Amino acid sequence: MDDCIIIGGGPAGLTAAIYLSRYLLKIRLFDCGSSRAALIPCTHNHAGYPEGISGLDLLAAMRAQAEKYGTVREAAKVTGLRVLENGFAATVGAREIGARSVLLATGVINHRPPMPDALHDAALAQGRIRYCPVCDGYEVTDRRVAIYGTGEHGAREALFVRSFTRDVTLIAPDRHNLPPDQLAQLAAAGVALVDGPATGWAIEGDRLALSTTAGRMAFDSLYPALGSHIRSELAVEAGARADDSGCLEVDDHQRTSLPGLFAAGDVAKGLDQISHAMGEAGVAATTIRNMLNAETPLWR
Ligand SMILES: Cc1cc2nc3c(=O)[nH]c(=O)nc-3n(C[C@H](O)[C@H](O)[C@H](O)COP(=O)(O)OP(=O)(O)OC[C@H]3O[C@@H](n4cnc5c(N)ncnc54)[C@H](O)[C@@H]3O)c2cc1C
Incomplete structure (x- = not known):
C-alpha cells in the first residue's frame, strides 16, 4: 500500500x-x-x-x-x-x-467558444484568445478587447478587464438579458454590449475577427467567459x-x-x-x- x-x-x-x-x-x-x-x-x-x-x-x-x-x-x-x-x-x-x-x-x-480547434489553438498561442484576466490582463493594457459571455460571469469579467483598457465589448453567445443594475454598471464603465450569435471566427491580420448582430468586428484579444x-x-x-x-x-x-x-x-x-x-x-x-x-x- x-x-x-x-x-x-x-x-x-x-x-x-x-x-x-x-x-x-x-x-x-x-x-x-x-x-x-x-x-x-x-x-x-x-x-x-x-x-x-x-x-x-x-x-x-x-x-x-x-x-x-x-x-x-x-x-x-x-x-x-x-x-x-x-x-x-x-x-x-x-x-x-x-x-x-x-x-x-x-x-x-475551460468551456471554449464555438470555433474550430485549430483556429482556437492558433489564436491562443498568439494571445488573441485568453482565458485569465487575473493572469494576463496586463498584456491587454489599452487594447481592443472582447469578453465572450453574458450574465453575472460575463459582466464581472468585462468590468475586471475595464481596469486595463477603456475599449471593452461584451458579446453574448446568444442575447444579453442582464438585470437593470448590471446594465447600469456596464454602461457607467463604458462597456459596449453586443448580442450573438457570433459566427465567422477568423484571425484577420493581427486581430481575432467575428461577425455578430452588430456586423464584422475585430479585437486584439478575446476572453471567453463561459x-x-x-x-x-x-x-x-x-x-x-x-x-x-x-x-x-x-x-x-x-x-x-x-x-x-x-x-x-x-x-x-x-x-x-x-x-x-x-x-x-x-x-x-x-x-x-x-x-x-x-x-x-x-x-x-
Ligand atoms: C490559457 C491559460 C493561461 C493561463 N495563464 C496563467 C498565468 O499566466 N498565471 C497563472 O498563475 N495561471 C495561469 N493560468 C491558470 C493555471 O494554468 C491554472 O491555475 C493551473 O494550471 C492549475 O493547476 P492544477 O494543478 O490545479 O490543474 P492543471 O494544471 O489543470 O492540472 C491538472 C492535471 O490533472 C490531470 N488529470 C485530470 N483528471 C485526471 C484523472 N482522472 N487521472 C489522471 N490525471 C488527471 C490532467 O491531465 C492535468 O495534467 C492559465 C490558464 C490558461 C488556460
Whole structure:
C-alpha cells in the first residue's frame, strides 16, 4: 500500500509530489496529460521568472524536480476511486492501486467558444484568445478587447478587464438579458454590449475577427467567459462534498469532507492560479505527512 496517490500532474500535483517525495514517503502520481498550465504560451505573473516562462517549460522543470527525489509518475488516467477501511483504492486501467491517502489535483477544463480547434489553438498561442484576466490582463493594457459571455460571469469579467483598457465589448453567445443594475454598471464603465450569435471566427491580420448582430468586428484579444468543467467527479463519487459548480470544499489544510482525501489547485474552491495551486499543494502535502505520521511514526 502506498502512502499517497496523487491524481493530476499540473502545478498542484507536481508540487505535492516534490514535497511528499522529500518527506521520504512512498507516493505515486497519475496524470492523463491535459494540464491547463500546458496551454500557457508564456506566463508573466508567476513570480521568479522576470522574462516569463511557458507553461510547458514550467511543467517540465517541476516533473524533473519531482523525479529527482523519486516520484513515481505514470501517464495514465484514474477512472475510479473508492474508500477502503484503511485508505483508498484507485482504478487505473485494469489495476486497483491502494494508498493510505489521496490528493486530488485534477484541475478544470475551460468551456471554449464555438470555433474550430485549430483556429482556437492558433489564436491562443498568439494571445488573441485568453482565458485569465487575473493572469494576463496586463498584456491587454489599452487594447481592443472582447469578453465572450453574458450574465453575472460575463459582466464581472468585462468590468475586471475595464481596469486595463477603456475599449471593452461584451458579446453574448446568444442575447444579453442582464438585470437593470448590471446594465447600469456596464454602461457607467463604458462597456459596449453586443448580442450573438457570433459566427465567422477568423484571425484577420493581427486581430481575432467575428461577425455578430452588430456586423464584422475585430479585437486584439478575446476572453471567453463561459465557465469551466470542474474535474472533481472521482472525489464526489467517493463521497466528498462539492459546491454547485463542482468545486471541492476543503478546509484550511486542504482536507475534503472525506477523511484521508485532500484536494489542491483549480479543482478546489479558490483562486485559479499557479501560485495558489502550488501553495495549496504544499499545505496538503504537509498535512498528509503529519496525518500519516500520527497514525504510524515515520521514524527511520
Ligand atoms: C490559457 C491559460 C493561461 C493561463 N495563464 C496563467 C498565468 O499566466 N498565471 C497563472 O498563475 N495561471 C495561469 N493560468 C491558470 C493555471 O494554468 C491554472 O491555475 C493551473 O494550471 C492549475 O493547476 P492544477 O494543478 O490545479 O490543474 P492543471 O494544471 O489543470 O492540472 C491538472 C492535471 O490533472 C490531470 N488529470 C485530470 N483528471 C485526471 C484523472 N482522472 N487521472 C489522471 N490525471 C488527471 C490532467 O491531465 C492535468 O495534467 C492559465 C490558464 C490558461 C488556460
